Amino acid sequence: MMNRRIKETLIKYLFFLFALVSVIVLGLIVFSLFREGLPIFQHTPVWDFLFGMEWYPTYDPPSFGIFPLIVGSVIVTLLAAVIAVPLGLLAAIYISEIAPKAVKEILKSVIELLAGLPSVVLGFFGMVVVAPWLQDTFDLPTGLNIVNASAILAIMAIPTISSISEDALYSVPREFKEASYALGATKFETIAKVIVPAALSGISTAIMLGMARAIGETMVVLMVAGGAAAIPESLFDSVRPMPASIAAEMGETPYRSPHYHALFATGMVLFFMTLAFNLIADYVSHKFKQTGSATL
Amino acid sequence: MNGKALRSNTMRWRYFKQYVFFTLVRGSAALITLALGGLIFYIVYHGISAISWEFITQPPTHAMTKGGIMPAIIGTIYLTFGAIAVGLPLGIASAIYLTEYAKQGRIVRFLKVGINCLAGVPSVVFGLFGLGFFVIFLGFGSSILAGSLTLGFLILPTIIGASEEALKAVPQTFREASLSLGVSKWQTTYRIVLPNALPGILTGSILGIGRAAGETAPIMFTAAAYFTAKLPGSVFDEVMALPYHIYVLATAGTNIEATRPIQFGTVLVLVAVVLGIDLIAIVIRGYMRRNKRW
Numbered sequence: 001m002m003n004r005r006i007k008e009t010l011i012k013y014l015f016f017l018f019a020l021v022s023v024i025v026l027g028l029i030v031f032s033l034f035r036e037g038l039p040i041f042q043h044t045p046v047w048d049f050l051f052g053m054e055w056y057p058t059y060d061p062p063s064f065g066i067f068p069l070i071v072g073s074v075i076v077t078l079l080a081a082v083i084a085v086p087l088g089l090l091a092a093i094y095i096s097e098i099a100p101k102a103v104k105e106i107l108k109s110v111i112e113l114l115a116g117l118p119s120v121v122l123g124f125f126g127m128v129v130v131a132p133w134l135q136d137t138f139d140l141p142t143g144l145n146i147v148n149a150s151a152i153l154a155i156m157a158i159p160t161i162s163s164i165s166e167d168a169l170y171s172v173p174r175e176f177k178e179a180s181y182a183l184g185a186t187k188f189e190t191i192a193k194v195i196v197p198a199a200l201s202g203i204s205t206a207i208m209l210g211m212a213r214a215i216g217e218t219m220v221v222l223m224v225a226g227g228a229a230a231i232p233e234s235l236f237d238s239v240r241p242m243p244a245s246i247a248a249e250m251g252e253t254p255y256r257s258p259h260y261h262a263l264f265a266t267g268m269v270l271f272f273m274t275l276a277f278n279l280i281a282d283y284v285s286h287k288f289k290q291t292g293s294a295t296l
Numbered sequence: 297m298n299g300k301a302l303r304s305n306t307m308r309w310r311y312f313k314q315y316v317f318f319t320l321v322r323g324s325a326a327l328i329t330l331a332l333g334g335l336i337f338y339i340v341y342h343g344i345s346a347i348s349w350e351f352i353t354q355p356p357t358h359a360m361t362k363g364g365i366m367p368a369i370i371g372t373i374y375l376t377f378g379a380i381a382v383g384l385p386l387g388i389a390s391a392i393y394l395t396e397y398a399k400q401g402r403i404v405r406f407l408k409v410g411i412n413c414l415a416g417v418p419s420v421v422f423g424l425f426g427l428g429f430f431v432i433f434l435g436f437g438s439s440i441l442a443g444s445l446t447l448g449f450l451i452l453p454t455i456i457g458a459s460e461e462a463l464k465a466v467p468q469t470f471r472e473a474s475l476s477l478g479v480s481k482w483q484t485t486y487r488i489v490l491p492n493a494l495p496g497i498l499t500g501s502i503l504g505i506g507r508a509a510g511e512t513a514p515i516m517f518t519a520a521a522y523f524t525a526k527l528p529g530s531v532f533d534e535v536m537a538l539p540y541h542i543y544v545l546a547t548a549g550t551n552i553e554a555t556r557p558i559q560f561g562t563v564l565v566l567v568a569v570v571l572g573i574d575l576i577a578i579v580i581r582g583y584m585r586r587n588k589r590w
Contacts, residue, residue, distance in 0.1 A: 032428030118510025216418025
């Protein structure tokens, strides 16, 4: 009997170790980024790195200011959110509140398949289809620009926003809706004034996670954003978001050169930005846990 | 104007608002469906003419302007199976701890935040991690091994999530019945809970596996070769991979316009593989939900 208890305890701790792997990997990611990224700060001070306006990594002397890259990332992400949040949220409302059962199942599969589309395929589509169209229609020097990248990123963010919002809407207690109908509210009024507000924490989480996905997405911005490392003046300008810079330049830079370290440091900045999005999303979903009918 | 007419006017206005809103909502859903449908149609329409037996079974020739994509298909298969070998056991074991063993509290909360954060790490940062840790620090070089490990950890959170859901769906009474017979916790988990959860775990994980097959950024610096005619001989060899092949041909090929048909063909093969995998999972899951035994 004692033997069995020891065995059971050992198994429990073994599984605990397995569960710890995710956290360990997260630690190793931070370790690798710091190990390969920190040396750049001997070359360029942190402030100049983050807020320097010039990214000329191959000039002599090189200059490593990633501010234009940060601006590029932020602007495509915000514009993508402007497109993806309404579409994703409305689709979630349709799925959870309005659609007939058969349509609902189909639409859920559609969104899952959309989430499964490889990013390189969407990037390719942006290059081959959207870019020439934008160029011709608006008479631009290039169709590889902010608008194009944001539109494609929005397609990638919609599944995240929609599926998490739908879960939140779905778990709003039935009694809430019934009470609202009983007061004579229309379906629209019930959705707008009861269901959506009740699911707001889940919806905010969905939006944060969707934006985290967009800001970290690489292939789309690499292939479609155009690659100009300058502060854009219009939405039809090219930008070079952080992931694009890392992916495009890492292959060509000598091992452990300042440029190499600068790219890892850019990865650090990107990592901490997405980490912040994720932690905020986690905080919101736990702090403002949806009220069930029992807690009223 | 009397009260009745006023009331009916406000009613009309309220229903008009509802009508506008419903139209918007339906429009959004239609637009998303149309986007997916249009994309797939466009890819099939342009890619189908490139597909032939030779395209799938021959290596590229003439500096990748002619020939097939066989090494890239093989490479993607290797990397995907490598990622499964890393991610699936670890993911299932993590989920078993979280659902069967852990008591809700600080430790579980800590583990879950860690898993959520790992799920949010950008794919290019995974690539940097793979490069910095597996390729350089552990000295694996750019190889199948380094790429599989990177992809395996990338899909780990998806597999944990899917497994947790499947384990939670096994009724508590199954566990209680087993424990009441004097069976130990581990035996209950291994013999009762896991077999009942396994179909759910696998279908849920397939969606993560599709992701591993389609990712580009994590393998760019850890496994993918621009061109290798020979097939890999060991896990320390570089491989070609479908997603990276598309990227290379579309942006840095010797003749981008002339290789468009090959690009579309490769895109079609990749989409067919990834969405095929996903679709199978979705259909099996739907079937299982309809035929639930408990």
